[in-house]
Amino acid sequence: MGEVTYQDLTFVPYIKREEIAKQVNRLAQEIQRDYYQKNVLFLCVLNGAFIFAADLFRACDLHDAEIEFIRYKSYQGTQSTGKVKKITGLYTDIKDRNVLIIEDIIDSGRTAVQLRADLEKLNPKSVKFASLLFKPESLTEGTAPEYVGFNIPPDFILGYGLDIDELARNLPDIYVKKD
Ligand code: IMP
Ligand code: MG
DSSP states (O other): OOOEEETTEEEEEEEOHHHHHHHHHHHHHHHHHHTTTSOOEEEEEETTTHHHHHHHHHHOOOTTOEEEEEEEEEEEOSSTTOEEEEEEOOOSOOTTOEEEEEEEEESSSHHHHHHHHHHHTTOOSEEEEEEEEEOGGGOOSSOOOSEEEEEOOSOOEEBTTBOBTTBSTTOSSEEEEOO
């Protein structure tokens, strides 16, 4: 497992697949305990979270767990408010349901804040976040996710679902940009 190069940038090994698997299993234990018999709906935010969601969902021994997928897309606002984000692909009624949003990474927290607000409008019973990665020093909006795999410094990473312009999602390990 050596260095990898994308767009003339060099990335070095950062979190190995074994370490990822260990934290995924630890999170699954916590989620299993907290959502026992609560009919939790995992809501995987595409594209970045799909690999983490697949591993986490399989690691949770919950007989009544369900999974759905959404995209959260940026649109250019019609007014000077700039970019607004909109959920697409949510075909399941989440009213009165316990929703667990599965994210790859929470950086500034902006996406998470908007996503939570948008979902709250649909009157779920509860909304929580499980994020594989969290950059606490970058957080400018909202709060820390309820379930976190790794707290990391504010460096750019890729692999295991995380991309650089849609590339590198298929790397089984996580890499960090070399400075
Ligand atoms: P936030 O709204 O600033 O929390 O941004 C979250 C989104 O930014 C994530 O869903 C990722 O798509 C992207 N992102 C943030 N940090 C990284 C990183 O280190 N590598 C790849 N994508 C990242
Ligand atoms: Mg991305």
